[in-house]
Amino acid sequence: MAVTINEDYQDIREGVRALCAQFPDEYHRNVDEVRAYPEEFVEALTREGWMAALIPEEYGGSGLGLTEASVIMEEINRSGGNSGACHGQMYNMNTLIRHGSEAQRQAYLPKIATGELRLQSMGVTEPTTGTDTTKIKTTAVKKGDRYVVNGQKVWISRVQHSDLMILLARTTPLTEVKKKSEGLSIFLVDIKEAMKDGMTVKPIPNMVNHETNELFFDHLEIPEENLIGEEGKGFKYILTGLNAERVLIAAECIGDGYWFTERVSKYVSEREVFGRPIGQNQGVQFPIAEAFIEVEAANLMRFDACRRFDSGLDCGAQANMAKYLAAKASWEAANACIQFHGGFGFANEYDVERKFRETRLYQVAPISTNLILSYVAEHVLKLPRSF
Numbered sequence: 001m002a003v004t005i006n007e008d009y010q011d012i013r014e015g016v017r018a019l020c021a022q023f024p025d026e027y028h029r030n031v032d033e034v035r036a037y038p039e040e041f042v043e044a045l046t047r048e049g050w051m052a053a054l055i056p057e058e059y060g061g062s063g064l065g066l067t068e069a070s071v072i073m074e075e076i077n078r079s080g081g082n083s084g085a086c087h088g089q090m091y092n093m094n095t096l097i098r099h100g101s102e103a104q105r106q107a108y109l110p111k112i113a114t115g116e117l118r119l120q121s122m123g124v125t126e127p128t129t130g131t132d133t134t135k136i137k138t139t140a141v142k143k144g145d146r147y148v149v150n151g152q153k154v155w156i157s158r159v160q161h162s163d164l165m166i167l168l169a170r171t172t173p174l175t176e177v178k179k180k181s182e183g184l185s186i187f188l189v190d191i192k193e194a195m196k197d198g199m200t201v202k203p204i205p206n207m208v209n210h211e212t213n214e215l216f217f218d219h220l221e222i223p224e225e226n227l228i229g230e231e232g233k234g235f236k237y238i239l240t241g242l243n244a245e246r247v248l249i250a251a252e253c254i255g256d257g258y259w260f261t262e263r264v265s266k267y268v269s270e271r272e273v274f275g276r277p278i279g280q281n282q283g284v285q286f287p288i289a290e291a292f293i294e295v296e297a298a299n300l301m302r303f304d305a306c307r308r309f310d311s312g313l314d315c316g317a318q319a320n321m322a323k324y325l326a327a328k329a330s331w332e333a334a335n336a337c338i339q340f341h342g343g344f345g346f347a348n349e350y351d352v353e354r355k356f357r358e359t360r361l362y363q364v365a366p367i368s369t370n371l372i373l374s375y376v377a378e379h380v381l382k383l384p385r386s387f
């Protein structure tokens with residue numbers, strides 16, 4: 001599509017597209033059907049250095065910014081794949097790079113860059129507190145040179161395909177802090193070690209081929225050197241990862257949006273009913289055009305959020321708004337795509353129903369549309385707080 005504003009970063013786009021071309025629709029469809037992890041695909045991305053995009057050059061990565069990382073994720077989704085299998089490494093990376101110690105950076109980044117270690121997991125959500133993150137009940141109590149963790153997490157992605165997880169836990173009880181966002185800390189958890197003693201992983205089968213799990217912590221011991229940054233400041237640090245995640249997911253939705261509008265445009269131009277292509281009807285054209293316009297508009301906000309993140313500026317509002325706009329646009333594009341494929345939209349071999357399920361997730365995770373509206377109302381427009 002010639003008019004997209006989307007053709008910057010050509011070298012990255014061409015490189016990722018060439019790799020993705022080796023993994024056609026059929027590959028992703030088969031992986032989805034058997035609910036497998038796209039191991040070969042993630043391996044290839046790692047081997048070619050794409051998963052180390054954000055790692056500074058001195059630690060073996062390419063030292064790129066979130067903008068470039070978002071282009072990589074966008075291209076994966078635009079090719080028909082699903083970045084959900086591997087985007088954790090991108091959004092977790094900034095948390096480690098920005099807030100980790102030099103010793104932590106040296107210990108982990110070179111190994112992540114070569115693919116020896118994967119940093120794909122982030123454990124924040126809990127079953128009884130949901131989006132009310134500062135109320136989490138998982139605790140980490142200092143005992144000598146270790147922290148002892150007890151509690152539970154839910155919906156934690158890619159635990160079984162990662163070596164490391166960033167975990168948010170409360171280190172000072174809520175009753176003893178001035179602000180509810182204080183007293184939370186983040187830790188780097190060695191997943192395989194944790195599974196030997198103290199952490200139990202229970203998979204949650206779900207609508208998308210996206211590995212999620214319940215985690216149970218029963219006196220899990222974490223060495224004190226795995227605390228990231230200062231104790232009690234974890235909420236501020238985790239926001240770096242959460243903002244990066246929102247921006248990356250906005251880019252993925254944009255990739256999906258292009259995938260849906262391109263697929264449906266081709267289909268309706270070829271499919272003839274009542275003696276002419278169905279795409280000749282304005283009732284068919286307009287929803288597709290509308291979705292495309294919204295994808296393009298969301299893309300502008302996504303690049304603004306990326307720019308702010310990479311310049312170290314506050315980007316909470318832009319990251320949330322980009323995610324909101326992009327997830328809405330990709331969902332509208334998905335609806336138009338499935339609608340105008342008629343019955344074929346529901347056939348697995350067209351891949352529309354798979355991408356439809358995948359993009360639907362982003363209305364709810366990693367933050368629901370309502371919570372973004374609430375953020376903008378209360379933090380940007382300064383309306384009275386509802387919670």
Ligand SMILES: Cc1cc2nc3c(=O)[nH]c(=O)nc-3n(C[C@H](O)[C@H](O)[C@H](O)COP(=O)(O)OP(=O)(O)OC[C@H]3O[C@@H](n4cnc5c(N)ncnc54)[C@H](O)[C@@H]3O)c2cc1C
Nearest residue numbers: 122123124125130131155156157210364365366367368370
């Ligand atoms: C496939 C998948 C992968 C995930 N991966 C991870 C992961 O790797 N790590 C992790 O930590 N979490 C993960 N999550 C969790 C995800 O971030 C949460 O599901 C999401 O933030 C919503 O939280 P919740 O499910 O607890 O919903 P709740 O907080 O219970 O909210 C339910 C719904 O109620 C509405 N709502 C709630 N409060 C309000 C309010 N005040 N005003 C208006 N509406 C409101 C919203 O519409 C929301 O969708 C994942 C979830 C899924 C489904």
